[in-house]
Amino acid sequence: MAAATDGPTPGHRSVMGEPTTDGRFGDFGGRFVPETLVAACEELEAAFREAWADPAFVAEFETTLRDYGGRPSPLTECRNLSSQLGVRLLVKREDLNHTGSHKINNVIGQALLAQRMGKTRLVAETGAGQHGVATATAAALLGMECKVYMGAVDVDRQALNVFRMRLLGSEVESVQSGSRTLKDAVNEALRDWVATVENTHYCLGSVMGPHPYPWMVRTFHHILGDEAAAQCKDLTGGDPDVVVACVGGGSNAAGIFSGFADGDARLVGVEPAGGAAVGRGVPGVVHGMTSYLMQDEVGQVMEAESISAGLDYPGVGPEHAYLAAIGRAEYPSVTDDEVVEAFTLMSRAEGIIPALECAHALAWIVRAAPDMQGQTVLMNLSGRGDKDVDQMMDVLGMHGIDS
Amino acid sequence: MNGAEASAQRAHFGALETHLRARRDTGAKLLVPYVTGGYQGWQRAVEAAAAAGADAIEIGVPFSDPVMDGPVIQQASTAALADGATPASVLEEARELDTGVPHAVMTYYNLCHHQGHERFASALLDAGVCAAILPDLPYVEAGPWLEAAAATGLEAILLAAPTTPEHRLADLCGASRGFVYAVGLLGVTGERTALARTATEIAARCLAVTDRPVLTGVGIGSPSQAVEACEVSDGVIIGSAVVRTLMSDGPEAVGELVASYRTALDHG
Numbered sequence: 182m183a184a185a186t187d188g189p190t191p192g193h194r195s196v197m198g199e200p201t202t203d204g205r206f207g208d209f210g211g212r213f214v215p216e217t218l219v220a221a222c223e224e225l226e227a228a229f230r231e232a233w234a235d236p237a238f239v240a241e242f243e244t245t246l247r248d249y250g251g252r253p254s255p256l257t258e259c260r261n262l263s264s265q266l267g268v269r270l271l272v273k274r275e276d277l278n279h280t281g282s283h284k285i286n287n288v289i290g291q292a293l294l295a296q297r298m299g300k301t302r303l304v305a306e307t308g309a310g311q312h313g314v315a316t317a318t319a320a321a322l323l324g325m326e327c328k329v330y331m332g333a334v335d336v337d338r339q340a341l342n343v344f345r346m347r348l349l350g351s352e353v354e355s356v357q358s359g360s361r362t363l364k365d366a367v368n369e370a371l372r373d374w375v376a377t378v379e380n381t382h383y384c385l386g387s388v389m390g391p392h393p394y395p396w397m398v399r400t401f402h403h404i405l406g407d408e409a410a411a412q413c414k415d416l417t418g419g420d421p422d423v424v425v426a427c428v429g430g431g432s433n434a435a436g437i438f439s440g441f442a443d444g445d446a447r448l449v450g451v452e453p454a455g456g457a458a459v460g461r462g463v464p465g466v467v468h469g470m471t472s473y474l475m476q477d478e479v480g481q482v483m484e485a486e487s488i489s490a491g492l493d494y495p496g497v498g499p500e501h502a503y504l505a506a507i508g509r510a511e512y513p514s515v516t517d518d519e520v521v522e523a524f525t526l527m528s529r530a531e532g533i534i535p536a537l538e539c540a541h542a543l544a545w546i547v548r549a550a551p552d553m554q555g556q557t558v559l560m561n562l563s564g565r566g567d568k569d570v571d572q573m574m575d576v577l578g579m580h581g582i583d584s
Numbered sequence: 585m586n587g588a589e590a591s592a593q594r595a596h597f598g599a600l601e602t603h604l605r606a607r608r609d610t611g612a613k614l615l616v617p618y619v620t621g622g623y624q625g626w627q628r629a630v631e632a633a634a635a636a637g638a639d640a641i642e643i644g645v646p647f648s649d650p651v652m653d654g655p656v657i658q659q660a661s662t663a664a665l666a667d668g669a670t671p672a673s674v675l676e677e678a679r680e681l682d683t684g685v686p687h688a689v690m691t692y693y694n695l696c697h698h699q700g701h702e703r704f705a706s707a708l709l710d711a712g713v714c715a716a717i718l719p720d721l722p723y724v725e726a727g728p729w730l731e732a733a734a735a736t737g738l739e740a741i742l743l744a745a746p747t748t749p750e751h752r753l754a755d756l757c758g759a760s761r762g763f764v765y766a767v768g769l770l771g772v773t774g775e776r777t778a779l780a781r782t783a784t785e786i787a788a789r790c791l792a793v794t795d796r797p798v799l800t801g802v803g804i805g806s807p808s809q810a811v812e813a814c815e816v817s818d819g820v821i822i823g824s825a826v827v828r829t830l831m832s833d834g835p836e837a838v839g840e841l842v843a844s845y846r847t848a849l850d851h852g
Contacts, residue, residue: 213720214720215652215720216719216722217747218722219722219723220745359648359649359662372771375771465698476698480671480697481695
């Protein structure tokens with residue numbers, strides 16, 4: 182297994198290295214939380230630095246991901262889609278991890294860290310439910326109490342994941358405030374943490390929030406980028422020409438980008454058209470960070486609208502804002518219609534039902550393929566689509582066997 | 585109105601702190617009610633609160649993601665936004681108020697960041713507001729805002745929390761202007777059945793390192809709790825209790841509620 186080498190190593194000079202001491206990636210990041218939580222963020226940062234420098238902690242993290250999480254995940258060459266699209270399409274199979282997505286990497290890291298810090302309770306936000314399920318799983322494994330906040334809109338469209346979390350022993354709270362989606366679930370989780378910080382760890386699910394979360398979460402996901410880089414080298418002799426991942430908050434993209442950021446590969450993060458935080462390019466401050474943020478003309482945060490609950494987020498992780506600002510990565514967006522086509526295409530061409538989130542990445546590849554003929558394209562298939570089949574049955578009108 | 589006239593309308597820098605210190609010097613305990621700006625009847629609620637003995641008024645400018653607020657203030661903010669409240673409309677209405685006591689704005693940092701620090705501070709001053717509270721902008725990130733506010737002449741109030749470490753508390757209290765907002769408990773705004781132990785602890789810690797007025801807010805839900813908090817603190821901020829009353833019983837009832845706190849604090 183590739184070692185998680187990019188910890189807080191002094192002097193590390195990666196494009197995706199350690200943020201500044203005040204948690205900045207360029208102009209982005211920071212620690213914009215109520216005063217009550219500042220000390221908790223500082224304590225978390227110190228604990229993470231200490232743990233990540235401890236070989237015993239890193240070994241426990243990697244062993245758990247191997248023996249329990251199923252790592253390393255394979256790299257699949259998609260021959261049928263490759264011949265259809267005229268590119269060499271390689272797919273990193275995070276959908277095959279335990280709990281069905283890349284999210285397990287981060288929650289195992291944070292849950293082990295929380296336990297090491299003496300915390301007995303986890304809270305989490307979730308959109309599609311993948312991070313909530315992963316957190317509930319880690320809580321069950323480590324014997325911790327767990328409460329997951331999920332927007333009421335998402336509770337309705339992701340009933341299976343709600344059941345999974347409850348089955349795993351977690352409490353799920355349906356969030357009725359604001360737009361009743363992911364951003365409001367984050368607010369509610371933060372409100373919980375403000376009140377329970379003494380015994381509770383906020384297991385944030387993406388590369389967002391106050392320092393050290395964006396950096397810590399990305400570091401826990403490095404393992405997938407490192408694996409992918411080694412697997413690409415074994416298969417093709419080098420880096421791919423293009424690395425593509427979907428971006429909501431941006432954790433799976435950060436994980437896979439981190440394996441290639443210091444090379445020459447083109448990095449592409451695909452946003453939903455209704456949640457294109459980077460694409461609209463207005464800096465703002467919410468959920469603890471300065472980053473690009475969808476907001477109205479006076480600064481009220483706008484509601485994202487996407488077919489995929491996991492990408493229904495008006496902001497983006499601050500390191501992605503930085504990578505966009507310096508021109509190292511690009512962040513195009515795709516429409517819901519393109520996503521539905523890609524979802525069906527991958528299912529039929531490869532026998533892989535992708536999560537709607539990852540279908541965004543494939544949708545962009547389909548659109549851009551004419552300009553990438555003959556190139557090697559690596560896509561992070563960050564999650565499996567089982568959770569989406571109920572919703573897609575309606576979208577595609579494929580109930581029963583006659584339609 | 586030309587620039588000179590606009591400036592003349594502005595309260596002088598330090599007006600809030602000067603007023604609160606003077607009131608404290610008379611032996612009074614300070615009472616600052618919070619009202620959600622833009623909520624139906626909010627201006628009359630502010631005037632009723634001032635007439636009932638408030639020492640200053642905190643005006644909420646509704647934000648889409650009020651992470652430090654509990655259900656009551658969230659509900660009022662959501663209703664005000666649905667009625668079309670914007671920072672500009674609330675400030676325009678605030679400008680029309682004539683209460684005889686200083687006004688502070690409470691809102692969230694993105695509205696300030698979006699407009700730009702100086703422009704935001706100037707807009708408040710032009711509306712007759714002399715201070716601002718931004719609960720999601722902690723002291724460690726507040727440097728540029730504190731500088732801009734001071735340069736513009738607005739008092740930037742900082743919050744101290746039960747979790748604020750000792751090594752930061754003195755600097756934080758020193759940098760705050762107007763007063764020091766002592767967060768009474770670990771949690772968001774809202775009434776509680778009893779005053780948290782942390783409420784008097786954090787007030788005492790602040791008072792040990794500053795002579796600036798220290799007001800306790802978050803979690804004070806009754807006149808008797810206000811009296812208990814003021815056994816240590818210089819005063820209290822009451823938010824959710826006021827907003828709940830405004831929403832359920834209208835602006836005149838806010839006057840009665842504030843009067844009950846005033847009486848308790850004066851004769852407690």
